[in-house]
Amino acid sequence: MKTFTTIQHHLSEILDVERERITPETYLIRDLEVESIDFLELAVALSSAFHIPVEDDEIFLLDLRLHLESAGTGDEKRVSILSAEYPFLEEERIQEILQDLDHGPVLKVKDLVSYVEYQCRAG
Amino acid sequence: MAVHLAKKMLESGLHPILTFRDEAGLDRVTSRLEPWTGRYDTIYVDLDQPESVDIAFSKTEKEVDYLVDFAHDHLESLIGSANGKKVERYFASNISARARVLKQAARRFLKKGYGRLVYVSSAAVERANPGQGFYAASKLASEALYRNLGLELGDHGITTVSLRLGYVDAGRGKAYLARPERKKESASRGGTPALTTETVVEAILFYLSDSAAGFNATEVRIDKGYGAAKREML
Numbered sequence: 154m155k156t157f158t159t160i161q162h163h164l165s166e167i168l169d170v171e172r173e174r175i176t177p178e179t180y181l182i183r184d185l186e187v188e189s190i191d192f193l194e195l196a197v198a199l200s201s202a203f204h205i206p207v208e209d210d211e212i213f214l215l216d217l218r219l220h221l222e223s224a225g226t227g228d229e230k231r232v233s234i235l236s237a238e239y240p241f242l243e244e245e246r247i248q249e250i251l252q253d254l255d256h257g258p259v260l261k262v263k264d265l266v267s268y269v270e271y272q273c274r275a276g
Numbered sequence: 277m278a279v280h281l282a283k284k285m286l287e288s289g290l291h292p293i294l295t296f297r298d299e300a301g302l303d304r305v306t307s308r309l310e311p312w313t314g315r316y317d318t319i320y321v322d323l324d325q326p327e328s329v330d331i332a333f334s335k336t337e338k339e340v341d342y343l344v345d346f347a348h349d350h351l352e353s354l355i356g357s358a359n360g361k362k363v364e365r366y367f368a369s370n371i372s373a374r375a376r377v378l379k380q381a382a383r384r385f386l387k388k389g390y391g392r393l394v395y396v397s398s399a400a401v402e403r404a405n406p407g408q409g410f411y412a413a414s415k416l417a418s419e420a421l422y423r424n425l426g427l428e429l430g431d432h433g434i435t436t437v438s439l440r441l442g443y444v445d446a447g448r449g450k451a452y453l454a455r456p457e458r459k460k461e462s463a464s465r466g467g468t469p470a471l472t473t474e475t476v477v478e479a480i481l482f483y484l485s486d487s488a489a490g491f492n493a494t495e496v497r498i499d500k501g502y503g504a505a506k507r508e509m510l
Binding site for chain 1: 382387429432
């Protein structure tokens with residue numbers, strides 16, 4: 154929960170939006186209209202707050218659709234590629250992402266939480 | 277020139293961090309800056325070893341406000357005769373590794389909302405001599421990285437400017453200007469187009485200063501005006 158509240162705080166500061174608008178289920182691009190410069194600021198803020206390396210491509214799932222393109226159409230292969238590229242995401246979340254692709258950018262706040270906690274565990 | 281700049285910074289009360297890429301470079305710095313021992317830092321960075329960039333930034337705990345980038349190798353070869361592997365290494369070191377420097381600097385400066393970067397480029401990007409194609413290309417590419425950084429983060433207090441220096445009476449420029457034919461040309465013209473180290477250092481300090489903050493995401497030619505003429509620079 155502490156990870157989420159820290160991320161919520163930084164998102165709120167960077168985007169100048171009320172904290173209440175930011176939940177684990179909030180979409181960063183669809184709901185909060187986060188832009189690339191905001192991603193960069195957020196990456197720097199999270200790296201500093203949690204003392205972890207932050208790779209923008211990974212935490213923000215920037216190459217998600219490229220990875221899926223290389224995987225083809227088979228569900229099993231798609232899950233397997235995303236699991237390899239984004240080891241911080243649970244399989245359940247990957248399945249959810251695959252179902253959600255047609256509705257727009259899929260990145261949610263809870264994905265950032267997963268990334269940060271994964272990196273903290275990796276130490 | 278970097279050491280000269282460091283001396284000027286020290287005289288102004290700043291605390292420069294100088295990079296070196298081998299023991300000889302470190303010795304040069306420490307011997308020339310002996311009177312200021314303890315008032316500056318040195319750190320290892322070798323653009324041929326890109327991971328050294330990340331390590332250097334992670335080790336630098338001091339607050340940093342400015343970055344002056346002199347680092348650039350020279351690869352003199354005709355385009356049609358260049359060794360392919362050398363060219364790849366050259367671009368990896370002088371462009372890709374520089375992008376790594378800029379990424380680290382951008383993230384560091386973003387935390388504090390301020391950063392001023394000066395890239396020491398060359399007038400060769402506009403008027404290269406035969407054999408300078410790779411040098412000019414890598415300088416031009418580096419300028420583009422600096423320009424975009426200033427463009428992307430200018431509103432966040434991070435600004436950049438590239439200085440296109442003409443001939444400088446130091447280092448490689450000094451050796452070039454010492455050639456008999458160049459000396460003869462200078463004599464016939466009644467003056468040298470070469471900039472002194474002092475002039476260049478003063479220009480760098482100006483472009484680092486708040487007075488020059490309006491110069492962002494751009495390039496400035498510093499060559500005593502010779503590049504504006506129809507005649508050859510030298």
